[in-house]
Amino acid sequence: MPELKIGPVCIPHGLCLAPLAGVSDRTFRRMARLNGAEYTVSEMVSAKALCYEQNCRRPAAQARSRTAPLAAVMREEYPMAVQLFGAEPEFVARAAALLESGEYLGCRGEIPPAAIDINMGCPMAKIVNNGEGSALMKDPPRAEAIVRAVRAAVSLPVTVKIRAGWDAEHINAVEFARRMEAAGADAICVHGRTRAQMYAPGADWEIIRRVRQAVSVPVIGNGDIFCADDALRMLRQTGCQGVMVARGAQGNPWIFEEIRCAMEGLPYTPPTLSQRLETAMEHARGMVREKGERVGMSEARRHMAWYVHGVRGAAAARGRLMQVSTLEELAGIFAELGQLNCSEQ
Ligand SMILES: Cc1cc2nc3c(=O)[nH]c(=O)nc-3n(C[C@H](O)[C@H](O)[C@H](O)COP(=O)(O)O)c2cc1C
Structure with missing residues (x-):
């Protein structure tokens, strides 16, 4: 160590x-x-x-x-x-x-x-x-x-x-x-x-x-x-x-x-998709708190794309993520991603 x-x-x-x-x-x-x-x-x-x-x-x-x-x-x-x-x-x-x-x-x-x-x-x-x-x-x-x-x-x-x-x-x-x-x-x-x-x-x-x-x-x-x-x-x-x-x-x-x-030497359990999305949401909320919704959301976009990188359906959602301007809209996109991955599992 x-x-x-x-x-x-x-x-x-x-x-x-x-x-x-x-x-x-x-x-x-x-x-x-x-x-x-x-x-x-x-x-x-x-x-x-x-x-x-x-x-x-x-x-x-x-x-x-x-x-x-x-x-x-x-x-x-x-x-x-x-x-x-x-x-x-x-x-x-x-x-x-x-x-x-x-x-x-x-x-x-x-x-x-x-x-x-x-x-x-x-x-x-x-x-x-x-x-x-x-x-x-x-x-x-x-x-x-x-x-x-x-x-x-x-x-x-x-x-x-x-x-x-x-x-x-x-x-x-x-x-x-x-x-x-x-x-x-x-x-x-x-x-x-x-x-x-x-x-x-x-x-x-x-x-x-x-x-x-x-x-x-x-x-x-x-x-x-x-x-x-x-x-x-x-x-x-x-x-x-x-x-x-x-x-x-x-x-x-x-x-x-x-x-x-x-x-x-401890086991590590990676976050589940819902934990990833919840953390991403928390990240966006934090940015909005710090910088206001307009600046916070526009700066949060690329972070959101990073959080869902590799998730099924994320590539298709990327265009919308890159234009998202409110926390509500973001929550909607994440809910769809969550459902898509649930139903296809
Ligand atoms: C977008 C971006 C911004 C960076 N800004 C800084 C910075 O402000 N100060 C700094 O010392 N290094 C900066 N770096 C370099 C990183 O701290 C790091 O040295 C580099 O990315 C290599 O590490 P990595 O392979 O883990 O990414 C930046 C790198 C990137 C990609």
């Missing part, structure tokens, strides 16, 4: 939910936590935007703030990290300090995060063109300066999430991780792909093993965990202290429970 400790934060089975921009909002994280995830990370948050919004004192602008809610941590979400992205050490450090102080704009009595995670893996052009995300892997001195600045600015644990490297010719995760550790990182999450690989199948777990060998801080392995067996194999092959699941948790928050059972 792995033992993962990030600073003072104990994560008993090392089961972490990955940051997923546009996906891992509060409701998604809650569903994962209810089903066994022990540690979660916010969607990535712009350090600069957080600082700028903080400086703007106009109430109208504050009300429109889109950044602060992404960084909000509710008490029941502990232990949750907030992930910052940025290329300028002073901004990332200032944003981290704001988060630790709990005084950033829009904060309504939430708690500070359990850790500050720094994004060094995002492959998107609009991010890397600013020198942020995975572009930092091409600029180790800058990445190091960011970690040092954040380390000096907060007493919270500081973690980094990196990739194998920029591309096949520049695989530098091992040296890079050593450098981040020396700069003060408390844990390192390694996504076993280069930036050039984006999310293509076939993550390289060997690089995770090599990083694990090279540093003394905990290493969290990430990439292509879609079932318990994948997680156990990653732990065995790499020796990492924790696993981080991203796409494997989409529509499947139970993956964490499945992994925990496998770790403990």
Whole structure:
């Protein structure tokens, strides 16, 4: 059984939910936590935007703030990290300090995060063109300066999430991780792909093993965990202290429970169709509560499609699911799916 400790934060089975921009909002994280995830990370948050919004004192602008809610941590979400992205050490450090102080704009009595995670893996052009995300892997001195600045600015644990490297010719995760550790990182999450690989199948777990060998801080392995067996194999092959699941948790928050059972040698019973549909419904209700019906339902659509993936009749219902705009309509579609599967069993 792995033992993962990030600073003072104990994560008993090392089961972490990955940051997923546009996906891992509060409701998604809650569903994962209810089903066994022990540690979660916010969607990535712009350090600069957080600082700028903080400086703007106009109430109208504050009300429109889109950044602060992404960084909000509710008490029941502990232990949750907030992930910052940025290329300028002073901004990332200032944003981290704001988060630790709990005084950033829009904060309504939430708690500070359990850790500050720094994004060094995002492959998107609009991010890397600013020198942020995975572009930092091409600029180790800058990445190091960011970690040092954040380390000096907060007493919270500081973690980094990196990739194998920029591309096949520049695989530098091992040296890079050593450098981040020396700069003060408390844990390192390694996504076993280069930036050039984006999310293509076939993550390289060997690089995770090599990083694990090279540093003394905990290493969290990430990439292509879609079932318990994948997680156990990653732990065995790499020796990492924790696993981080991203796409494997989409529509499947139970993956964490499945992994925990496998770790403990316990039998695991997957959810029945009616449990899946009920959880999906609860997920949609949560999104509506958090974001209102119009935004909540439009964002819930793809989650709903993930929940029913592989269910008989789901492909035919997909068109309607992708346009569903009320909870009532959704309940109707799910009732039909439930009946179809009952009658054909
Ligand atoms: C839609 C999407 C959004 C993502 N957003 C983030 C993010 O905000 N921060 C981050 O560090 N990684 C982000 N990632 C990368 C994942 O956290 C993870 O590293 C990657 O998907 C590999 O894990 P997996 O094979 O389990 O999906 C994102 C990935 C996807 C598919």
